[in-house]
Amino acid sequence: MRHTISVLVENKAGVLARIANLFSARGYNIDSLAVGETEDQSISRMTIIARGDERIVEQIEKQLNKLVDVIKVSDFIQTEHLERDLVLVKVSTDKSTRSEILQIVDIFRAKIVDVAPTSVIIEMTGTEEKINAFVEIVRPFGVKEMVRTGIVAMARGSK
């Protein structure tokens, strides 16, 4: 089962190492991890995508909670929430393919952020599935380089 775990942590040196260490020492798998400041500068939010059966995910959450620098752990599995991932893809182009690529970019509501004679860089934001679909469509043109931020998530509503 895939779980989106949102973790509020103290924005201090070593916190990321503690969390990474927890996963490696206990043999848990992370699909992705994204971290950044929150509205409060002293707090960072980590969004972790982890897989495992119920027992493993329960242990992951408890172990995270046990770390002294962790303020709050929320598993979004039962919560209505939004997820976004951002990708930059450098795709090979030439005269003959450029317009087709532009069309695809348009359909996916992506953006071209850099144009060079033989390539373009496309930026796209969306759910993991949407980005995967997009990457598959542009792959035949030649993906020279790709980078993703990892998924960030937020619960819906006023809470």
Place this chain on the structure above:
Amino acid sequence: MKKTGAQILMECLAKEKVEVVFGLPGGQILFTFDAMYHAPFKFILTRHEQGAAHMADGYARATGKPGVCIVTSGPGATNLVTGLATAYMDSIPMIAITGQVATSLIGNDAFQEADITGITRPVTKHNFLVKDVRDLARTVKEAFYIATSGRPGPVLIDFPSDVQKAETEFVYPTQADIRSYRPTVKGHPGQIKKAADMINKAEKPVLYIGGGVIISDAHTQILQLAEKAQLPVIWTLMGIGAFPTKHDLALGMVGMHGTYSANHATQKSDLIIAVGARFDDRVTGRVDKFAPGAKVIHIDIDPTSISKNVNVDIPIVGDAREILDELVKHVAKKTKLTVWHKQIETWKKDFPLTYKKDNQLRPQYVIEQIDEVTKGKAIITTEVGQNQMWSTQFFRYQRPRQFISSGGLGTMGFGFPAAIGAKLACPDAIVFDIAGDGSIQMNIQELATAVHNKIPVKIAILNNGYLGMVRQWQQLFYGKRYSGTVLDGNPDFVKLAESYGAVGIRVTKKSEVKAALLKAIKIDKPVILDFRVVPEENVFPFVPPGAALEELLQGVA
């Protein structure tokens, strides 16, 4: 008035009522050692930093108060690692302070620099690198709070040399307030009632207690609960002493070298009430065959211990003592004489812990005699291996904090320095380290510490010329191929003791044991007793690896 970081650290330790600090100096902690010259607490110079860590640990286990050690950077700090890991596995409150190179040099591979916060992250409850002297007092306050609250554990403070010298006003916070750290203390009342109902309905219950009972000082409540609900009691290695061994309801230790009755009662029980224990693999044996008919109530302050190895029906997170106070009120008073108690009595009678009672000098006999001559009151520390297991079996412990042993990590070389720490904490107690000839050599240098500081601990070496426990496995499972377990080249332990200014006594006959022990106790100096025991004696019962708890091998009786 402004004070230096080093002076502030001393003030903080004094405010925390630290009585003794263990350690060894070096370049990057010199300034702090200078400040310590006039400190109001005792400093014990050890001969190795690992010794300092285990002494602080032994002091903590004997008192419940945090043990403190101070060492230098680099190798001084890395030498603490085994000691920290030992304390971490057994939830022992400890404060380790390590010197560090100046903040401007950190990361430069400076002389005696080690990334000790990085290295110790997995073996400490938490650690800090103090980069600004203004954070120091608060950090120390938080370190003591974290080490001693919730599930206790070691906390390390890395203290760069320039921060030791930097000055600021000293204000010690009255309490630590850490928004990200709020351990649960009170148990959920609804869960407690459900647990009481389950206990009242159980026909074949066992009360399974661990080190958490000792940490939370809940032994009185355990006795009340056991007696009120007539619960047979089994314990882990860490739980030894939390329930009196000679009590009617006591079955003994459960697990790989547990008693027949404890293991069988566990397997056939319909309810396990676990308190401050964590169902470790040495306890459960083969986990998928563990107590197949039992429901489980699990009381623990650490949520990660619950449902980690064994599925739990009623978890109760919180402090054991508070929870038991409530639980005792809700359980029904029962009388004994049920089928279950009769069955247990039969197991206890038919399969007691025993060994071959002939005229040879056997290690079990030595331990029984230590029990006898100290009237069961000595503090026993152990090394790890056969000496440790026999110590769990043949001394009848009466109170918490009487048995001090590395349970989780299984650290050879622990027992002797831990005995020194325990003796400093309890100067009126007789303290015995029960050792093997292998493990004692892992921290033997601390004999100098014991002699120099006049700490009269007694070391009983069960000398069999082997790394005995590993040899036992080789005998049973590896066709008697004693690969790397023969200890040729052992020193003459009597002469060794004498060379340090301690006393050495060699015992080769069964008939000499008692007199030798009495003599050792009377001598007001550290004493090594070199017991030349039967070399190939084994620890039984023994649940072989991969077997279920009730499939225990019985030795010859």
